[in-house]
Amino acid sequence: MSIYKAKFSAFGSHAPAKVVNNFDLEKTMDTTDEWIRTRTGMFERHYCSEDEAASDLAIIAATNAIEASLVKYKDIDLIITGTVTGDHAFPATACIVQKKLGLKGVPAFDVSAGCSGFIYALDVAKTFVENGSAQNVLVMGVDVLTKITNWEDRGTCVLFGDGAGAAVVSRAQRNDISQIIDCLIQADGSQGDLLYQAAGGSRMPASHATVDKNLHTVYMEGNRIFKNAIRSMYSSTDELLKRNKMSAEDVDWVIPHQANLRIIEGLASKLRVPMEKVIVNIEKYGNTSSATIPLALDEATRSGKIRRGDVILLTAFGAGLTWGSLLARY
Numbered sequence: 001m002s003i004y005k006a007k008f009s010a011f012g013s014h015a016p017a018k019v020v021n022n023f024d025l026e027k028t029m030d031t032t033d034e035w036i037r038t039r040t041g042m043f044e045r046h047y048c049s050e051d052e053a054a055s056d057l058a059i060i061a062a063t064n065a066i067e068a069s070l071v072k073y074k075d076i077d078l079i080i081t082g083t084v085t086g087d088h089a090f091p092a093t094a095c096i097v098q099k100k101l102g103l104k105g106v107p108a109f110d111v112s113a114g115c116s117g118f119i120y121a122l123d124v125a126k127t128f129v130e131n132g133s134a135q136n137v138l139v140m141g142v143d144v145l146t147k148i149t150n151w152e153d154r155g156t157c158v159l160f161g162d163g164a165g166a167a168v169v170s171r172a173q174r175n176d177i178s179q180i181i182d183c184l185i186q187a188d189g190s191q192g193d194l195l196y197q198a199a200g201g202s203r204m205p206a207s208h209a210t211v212d213k214n215l216h217t218v219y220m221e222g223n224r225i226f227k228n229a230i231r232s233m234y235s236s237t238d239e240l241l242k243r244n245k246m247s248a249e250d251v252d253w254v255i256p257h258q259a260n261l262r263i264i265e266g267l268a269s270k271l272r273v274p275m276e277k278v279i280v281n282i283e284k285y286g287n288t289s290s291a292t293i294p295l296a297l298d299e300a301t302r303s304g305k306i307r308r309g310d311v312i313l314l315t316a317f318g319a320g321l322t323w324g325s326l327l328a329r330y
């Protein structure tokens with residue numbers, strides 16, 4: 001049993017300035033706006049410049065989230081980043097953000113769960129708040145996939161963009177309408193080779209050969225991932241709703257990972273949720289990995305689409321394979 005309840009205090013996000021649309025891609029590779037739009041729902045994505053890295057995006061998203069909350073900087077007592085494209089293999093990007101925020105002493109670490117990184121990090125934050133170990137957790141989802149994109153693989157390179165999102169997860173007061181109701185995270189490591197970066201770790205350290213063979217970039221079996229994605233996100237949202245004695249009708253907004261519009265529509269159809277209740281911004285950002293959900297949440301809360309008290313259902317799927325869902329009253 002948890003001692004306390006956790007809630008979302010606020011969200012923030014940031015995408016780099018450079019915008020690349022499908023027509024720009026047409027000029028540099030063998031693809032078409034028509035293929036990308038109909039197969040993925042994407043039109044634009046934001047790319048980091050050469051000197052921009054994950055923490056540069058994350059710090060802006062984090063500052064936006066903290067400023068939008070009633071939480072003071074000095075009251076943040078835990079920092080977690082979901083990312084697979086941090087500034088360095090180590091130290092953690094959360095530590096770099098901690099330094100930039102001037103929060104010396106506050107624990108900070110990264111969570112590696114691919115596109116599910118934000119949901120995984122939220123589950124950790126929720127647990128820390130619920131057991132009294134933390135009161136205000138800064139949770140970020142940031143990825144800069146364009147830095148590890150294989151530009152010779154048209155099946156993947158058109159999909160990715162860069163971005164960051166953040167949430168402040170705080171202890172809820174007794175009379176608070178806002179509350180994180182439940183979270184479920186899962187993984188299947190036996191399918192890890194469907195989506196991975198082969199080189200750069202201890203299995204295959206960087207060498208001239210790994211660079212020549214493009215092994216420091218994303219490898220993805222898109223078709224097999226596609227089917228897994230719908231199945232896993234559906235089973236996880238279904239289980240989460242059932243174990244909280246709720247149905248899809250009780251949910252005001254579904255905020256799914258933005259990897260492919262057809263995956264989102266397939267999930268909505270299985271959940272029997274009309275697309276009007278699904279937050280979609282894939283056309284503007286492409287797949288920003290662990291940043292898609294906090295980017296969408298930040299836009300939808302700031303525009304007033306999602307309001308305090310609304311029931312929100314987040315769900316993600318990514319490398320690992322990992323997947324997870326979170327149910328909350330915003």
Ligand code: ACO
Binds near residue numbers: 032035040156222226
């Ligand atoms: N432009 C034009 N044609 C293309 C392109 C392109 N950019 N890419 C592939 N094609 C062609 C292929 O060559 C193929 O042609 P062929 O039939 O002549 O061989 C055809 O389009 C179909 O290719 P598929 O790979 O079967 O296309 P599919 O419909 O499966 O779409 C996609 C590919 C978009 C990648 C889809 O499979 C997908 O979205 N998968 C899931 C991705 C995902 O969710 N990943 C998890 C999160 S990502 C992360 O964690 C980092």
